[in-house]
Amino acid sequence: MNHPENQPEISHSSYRTAQERSAAVERRIAEDPASVRMLTGDRPTGALHIGHYFGTLRNRVRLQESGVETWVIVADYQVITDRDVIGDIRGSVRELLTDYLAVGIDPERTTIFTHSAVPALNQLLLPFLSLVTQPELERNPTVKSELAAAGKSAMGGLMLTYPVHQAADILFCHGQVVPVGKDQLPHIEQTRVIARRFNERYNHGEVYFREPDALLSEAPTILGLDGDKMSKSRGNSVMLSMTADETAKRIRKAKTDSDRVITFDPEGRPEIANLLTITSLCIGRSPEAIAEEIEDRGAGTLKVMCAEALNEHLAPIRARRAELEKAPDHLFEVLRAGNARANEEADRTLARVREIMGMVY
Structure with a gap:
């Protein structure tokens, strides 16, 4: 996924393990792409630039064209994790959808949906929060780097639980693969921990949520035209x-x-x-x-x-x-169709989670 900007420290051994798993994912995609479900996405903060295109969008289209089942989340709730003024979110979502479809993301083969339109996804946040501790969340290096990038000294509740929300994004649709850079690896590891603990605590060790893998991006970094980060x-x-x-x-x-x-x-x-x-x-x-x-x-x-x-x-x-x-109504029709599919998937997942947890009355 494509949210944080800074590069937190990742241990050499953890990164090497992630590289090995990523290489295995690439081999699986080459052999049987239809067996792989990928989840990726962006925060809707406006139109996209060539850094986004060469860094992530072109790879998403490649995976889609190869036959990988692709899910793309427009993470509108995550806009409010580190911003006091959210601006025109609807307009930003429209710009994002325009760029998605323009570069070749095909809504016939890719499910595009928004956080805010999928209640069952967000409800998974509650049982998932029971599986992590406050110190674990506070130690997450990506959260700390995002807090620093936002220029804030106090961490809000939504920022603190940001990794758990991303886990819900991935696990609600049983995403197996998440294309990320090195900076996002702490979130993927947190998701793997949550999936493992859910299975152990609530499902007697049986696997319901599979632990997803990072698909590490080899895309070169595109700098801004002043030599700084492109923004x-x-x-x-x-x-x-x-x-x-x-x-x-x-x-x-x-x-x-x-x-x-x-x-x-x-x-x-x-x-x-x-x-x-x-x-x-x-x-x-x-x-x-x-x-x-x-x-x-x-x-x-x-x-x-x-x-x-x-x-x-x-x-x-x-x-x-x-x-x-010229056809903004079409863009939101695409989003509504994606939201409908995402809701069907999230409702099934939440219903099964409630069964596993003994909460069906």
Whole structure:
């Protein structure tokens, strides 16, 4: 899933174990994609940028096209975990849906739904909270990093229980695989613990909730055009909704350095490497080969090449986006259909949980 921004510390052994499980998941997908159910999603905070696209969206479409059963949650309740002013959530959801469908997420093959429209999902939070302790929640490194990123000193109740809510997101639909970066591994591990403890405490050790696995992303990090983290609020991003001219203008203003010879050096020349990476992802050539082609023609040449490659790559996405913007009612029809399916699944899961817990009267 695609929520936290900071990178908490993960132990080497835990990360290695997660890598091994992720590799096993990839092999399973290659052999029998239809047997895999994937859950992923985003907080609806507005339209998406190329960092989202190259980092997560393109991989979701790849998995969908391979035959993996795909569920995408629009985590609208999670918008209020760390924000005092929530803004136009409906408008943000509409923008998110527009980008989803424009990049190729197909509602005929992918279930797209919202937190707030699936009551039974959220009700699972109560029994799941019985399976964790306050110190465990407070130690979660992703929660601590999000609190710091939000600039808050006191942790709200929703932020504290954020990992448990994510566990409900995954387990309500029996998601087996969650594509994440290294920063999200603490949440996946918390979900695995909750599934294990539920089975042990309430189901006599029999497996009802399977422990999900992380599908670790190998996507390169796309920096903002100022060399910092890409963010719409910082004005350093290229949005999927921008025109070709707006994109070219943004790329022309991208931060570079004074060395005319272009080389791919992510550590020593991150801004140049970022433009090379974007170009590489668009045209399918290595960043090293692109740098060798440009040689001593400087950053100006690189920026022109990057803008042209990006605009050509995004042109069909932007054309679909323009069509979708003309039909906002269709977008919410897609969401209503996804919500209906998610409710059916959540109701079944909650009913079975109540049976297991002896709460059917």
